[in-house]
Amino acid sequence: MQTSELTIPDHSFTRPFQRTLVVLAGPTASGKTALGIWLAKAFNTEILSADSRQCFKELNIGVARPDEEELAQVPHHFIASHSIYDKVNAGVFANYGLELLDRLFKKHRIVFMVGGTGLYIKALTEGIDQMPATPDHIREAITQQYQLQGLAWLQRAVQQEDPIFWQQAEKMNPQRLMRGLEFIRTTGNSITAFRKNEKQPRDFQVLNIALDLPREQLYERINQRVDVMIAQGLENEVRDLYPLRHLNALQTVGYKEWYDYFEGRTSLSAVSALIQQNTRHYAKRQITWFKKQQDFRWFCPSDKENILTCIQSHINT
Incomplete structure (x- = not known):
């Protein structure tokens, strides 16, 4: 089924208007970006990114930021919205997201939040404990x-x-x-x-969906993605940022592995292998995080129609 053929019934005039945030989460390289765009187009709505690194405008190739063609298909938010000099954390994201959703829900019955940063997702949907500032x-x-x-x-x-x-x-x-x-x-x-772990009330309902792939398939996609990133010029991107490596935003997989190479302590092939390894480890941690959450519904990324049906059933109940 093509996206253009989808007809999403609008029940806003026949039942109380229910604002719904659909979370599309899962590990890196699982296909969240493409599927999120497909779904957002189907519902004629917008996407809030829940990625703690794609928000930095200085980071592009190494964080697999959506390209210009993808961004042109659906309005995206929290993409290249901040600088690596800015302090961005789960609390900042939650405040950003709640203010944005307040505006978006005036135009859309449903909004998608797409990303793999579990703590950011939890902060926005459930709230976050107030923490003292760190010098x-x-x-x-x-x-x-x-x-x-x-x-x-x-x-x-x-x-x-x-x-x-x-x-x-x-x-x-x-x-x-x-x-x-x-x-x-x-x-x-x-x-x-x-940490009090007290859920804070939200004036919208949340549907949590996560993507799952066989581990070997996911790891192969990760390895291929790293190869593509390097071919696209990741080394030059990181080299330009190397003087700023002390910033927290640059303690990131895909960037930190280059520093020893620039300092003559390792080889290019070793950098590539290490990025692949660290990305696989990161994906494993993401899976562990989301598996611990009890309210996620898991789908294969290719199972578009069942995901679509799940969303329609949820918002129409």
Whole structure:
């Protein structure tokens, strides 16, 4: 079925107007962008990106940002909307998204949120605990030490300084570990002490959909995507940003693997293999995150018609 043939019934005049946010999530390279555009066109609506790196205008190839042709098909938000100099986190995203949705729901009955950053999705749909600010000098010191000494140092530091957080932390996720270390050094208390996990009310309903692929197929798509990124000029993109590698936004898979190469400590082939490996690890963490969420409905990316039927059934009940 072609998108142009789809007819989405409008029940807004026959039943109370129900605002619906459809979340389309899943691991990197699972096909979220293409499917999200297809669905948004079917419902004649817009897309809010839930990707913590595609929002940075300086990052393009390495974060698989939608290209100009894709962006022209459907209005997108939170794409190239910020600078790597800006402080962007789950709280910032939630505020951005809620303000945007308030405007979009005045025009559309349904809006899509597409992306793989689980914490951002959770912050917008359920709320996020208020956390004290972290001084820049503490964050920068931890980031620089992580750059110099790597993940093993970061894991030891968190384990020693915040053993409570360490017990429940994503131990292979440097961003989460650095965040925890920032808190213990800033406040003297574990980040877990600030977590209440209380859901906040929203004036729209949420339908959570996640994409799933056989692991071997997903990993092959990841490997191919990295090859394409390098062919498209990823090395030059990262080289231009290399002087800014101390910024948090550049502690990102696809970028951080190049730094040793630029400093003459590894080979180009090793960079490619490491990006592929780290991207596979990241995808695995994403899958683990979304599998832990109880309210996601899982589909194969090619199962467009059943996904469409699921959405129609949900908004018409």
